[in-house]
Amino acid sequence: MRRMLIALRAILEREVLRFVGQRGRFVAALVRPLVWLIVFAAGFRAALEFSIAPPYEIPISYEIYIVPGLCAMIQLFNGMQSSLGLVYDREMGSMRLLLTSPLPRWWLLFCKLLSSTVISIVQVYAFLGIAALFGIAMPLLGYLAVLPLLVFTGLMLGALGLALSSFIRQLENFAGVMNFVIFPMFFLSSALYPLAKMAESSQILHQICILNPFTHAVELIRFAFHLELNALAFGISVVALIVFLTLAVWGYDPARGLIRKKA
Amino acid sequence: MSKAFSVDSVSFSFGSRQALEDVSFDVPEGCFAALLGPNGAGKSTLFSLMSGLLHCPDGRIAVAGYDMARQPAEALARTGVVFQSPTLDLDLSVLRNLTYFAALHGIANAEARSRAMESLEHFDLADRAHEPARTLSGGQRRRMEIARVLIHRPSVLLLDEPTVGLDLPARRSITRQVHSLTESTGLTVLWATHLVDEVEDNDFLILLHQGRVTAKGKMGDVAAGRPLSDVFMTLTGEAA
Numbered sequence: 001m002r003r004m005l006i007a008l009r010a011i012l013e014r015e016v017l018r019f020v021g022q023r024g025r026f027v028a029a030l031v032r033p034l035v036w037l038i039v040f041a042a043g044f045r046a047a048l049e050f051s052i053a054p055p056y057e058i059p060i061s062y063e064i065y066i067v068p069g070l071c072a073m074i075q076l077f078n079g080m081q082s083s084l085g086l087v088y089d090r091e092m093g094s095m096r097l098l099l100t101s102p103l104p105r106w107w108l109l110f111c112k113l114l115s116s117t118v119i120s121i122v123q124v125y126a127f128l129g130i131a132a133l134f135g136i137a138m139p140l141l142g143y144l145a146v147l148p149l150l151v152f153t154g155l156m157l158g159a160l161g162l163a164l165s166s167f168i169r170q171l172e173n174f175a176g177v178m179n180f181v182i183f184p185m186f187f188l189s190s191a192l193y194p195l196a197k198m199a200e201s202s203q204i205l206h207q208i209c210i211l212n213p214f215t216h217a218v219e220l221i222r223f224a225f226h227l228e229l230n231a232l233a234f235g236i237s238v239v240a241l242i243v244f245l246t247l248a249v250w251g252y253d254p255a256r257g258l259i260r261k262k263a
Numbered sequence: 264m265s266k267a268f269s270v271d272s273v274s275f276s277f278g279s280r281q282a283l284e285d286v287s288f289d290v291p292e293g294c295f296a297a298l299l300g301p302n303g304a305g306k307s308t309l310f311s312l313m314s315g316l317l318h319c320p321d322g323r324i325a326v327a328g329y330d331m332a333r334q335p336a337e338a339l340a341r342t343g344v345v346f347q348s349p350t351l352d353l354d355l356s357v358l359r360n361l362t363y364f365a366a367l368h369g370i371a372n373a374e375a376r377s378r379a380m381e382s383l384e385h386f387d388l389a390d391r392a393h394e395p396a397r398t399l400s401g402g403q404r405r406r407m408e409i410a411r412v413l414i415h416r417p418s419v420l421l422l423d424e425p426t427v428g429l430d431l432p433a434r435r436s437i438t439r440q441v442h443s444l445t446e447s448t449g450l451t452v453l454w455a456t457h458l459v460d461e462v463e464d465n466d467f468l469i470l471l472h473q474g475r476v477t478a479k480g481k482m483g484d485v486a487a488g489r490p491l492s493d494v495f496m497t498l499t500g501e502a503a
Contacts, residue, residue, distance in 0.1 A: 002369070002371075003368075003369025004367050006369050006370070007366050007369065007370050009366065010362070010363050010366030010367065011366075013363075014352070014359075014363055017354075018352070018354065018358075021354050033480060076363065092349050094351075096314075096316060096344075096346050096350055096355070097364065098367065099315075099316055100314050100315060100316065100339055100341035100342075100344050101339065101367040101368060102335075102336040102339040102368065102369075103336075103368075103369065104336075107391065108367075108372045165363070194437065253478055255316075259447070
């Protein structure tokens with residue numbers, strides 16, 4: 001057990017050092033959601049009129065509505081970038097270093113996942129801080145209450161990236177990830193508009209949004225800001241986390257998955 | 264004498280392409296064994312199987328006395344692997360690269376640092392410990408990778424073409440250094456290469472060609488008085 005914790009600490013330290021060394025990645029991680037929040041929301045709020053729905057009890061601004069979705073978007077981007085990192089790592093050989101350690105492989109993959117989640121949470125809080133400076137603030141206790149849920153959603157979205165990285169070679173191309181993973185997940189969710197609005201336009205798209213794990217990550221964060229736990233979103237996210245983690249461990253098994261094609 | 268590596272009837276294919284076919288050999292403990300073969304002979308595939316990156320569906324591999332299929336953790340804990348492609352984090356310091364590796368083997372900070380410095384000293388790199396790995400030359404980076412895999416005090420080393428891309432003096436220096444490591448510590452080394460001048464007279468030799476072992480034994484016995492390059496040419500049809 002002690003040896004496993006030593007490895008966790010080292011992997012976490014390494015990922016944080018790499019992140020600190022990549023200032024461009026941090027700036028990009030902040031600029032992206034801020035553009036959505038400040039520019040997109042300003043133009044879009046006039047077009048959207050929506051009735052009050054839980055967890056909101058009073059009318060809210062559109063900017064307030066999209067903050068949870070943008071927090072989840074930061075985590076989704078980070079999860080995908082980490083999986084790109086894994087592909088890069090594997091090509092550059094560092095992943096081989098990890099996979100030839102005598103420690104259990106599932107643990108090493110989990111360490112990678114947890115490290116990426118910690119980095120995504122730093123990004124989320126930096127974003128929330130800047131948003132608050134612009135007057136877009138959440139309930140004060142909500143900032144604290146959302147933390148454990150951000151760990152959970154970060155793990156879930158990171159595990160998706162991990163699973164994809166073990167199977168899909170095209171992940172090396174980030175444009176492909178944007179087009180086929182990030183944009184569909186982001187737009188087919190409740191990040192930018194309540195699902196009731198989507199139902200008015202298309203029942204099929206509405207159903208897809210409900211099945212999308214990203215929707216539930218967004219809703220978990222949204223409810224947590226208001227000190228509530230969305231039980232349905234939590235349940236679906238737990239299932240999604242288990243499925244993505246299982247796929248990732250399966251994909252990194254020496255007997256199958258991508259390693260067999262790439263080793 | 265007990266065996267440090269035992270490869271028994273191993274076959275492996277990537278889809279329809281047969282990479283290894285009925286490969287068998289044993290390497291005694293404390294011996295420098297050269298796995299010699301041209302590019303595409305199957306050396307890296309065999310190393311991936313021996314280091315647990317790939318699962319061996321046909322045949323049996325034992326490393327440091329442990330079966331790779333049943334006891335991979337025990338085998339990997341006693342193995343140091345240097346891959347053909349570099350596995351350094353160039354932005355981190357030399358020392359941090361080594362302590363990171365130590366942590367992956369469950370060795371904590373103070374102990375890891377002391378072992379890392381000891382290993383770096385052995386390879387004349389101690390004065391570069393706090394510099395980013397990026398500042399090292401190609402030969403120094405390779406020496407650093409070898410220094411790194413000694414941290415957890417393995418009993419066997421797998422080195423997959425560790426001199427690839429290096430100039431002749433750097434190549435000679437690393438090859439000699441690892442040979443002397445075997446002589447002084449009793450470490451068993453399996454060294455993949457396609458260059459005959461890296462093989463010394465007392466080495467154990469395994470010649471791999473098109474996924475098959477075409478010769479094995481003491482280098483002197485295999486060469487039988489002929490230059491090794493001639494033997495290599497005869498058995499593989501390629502110039503070494």
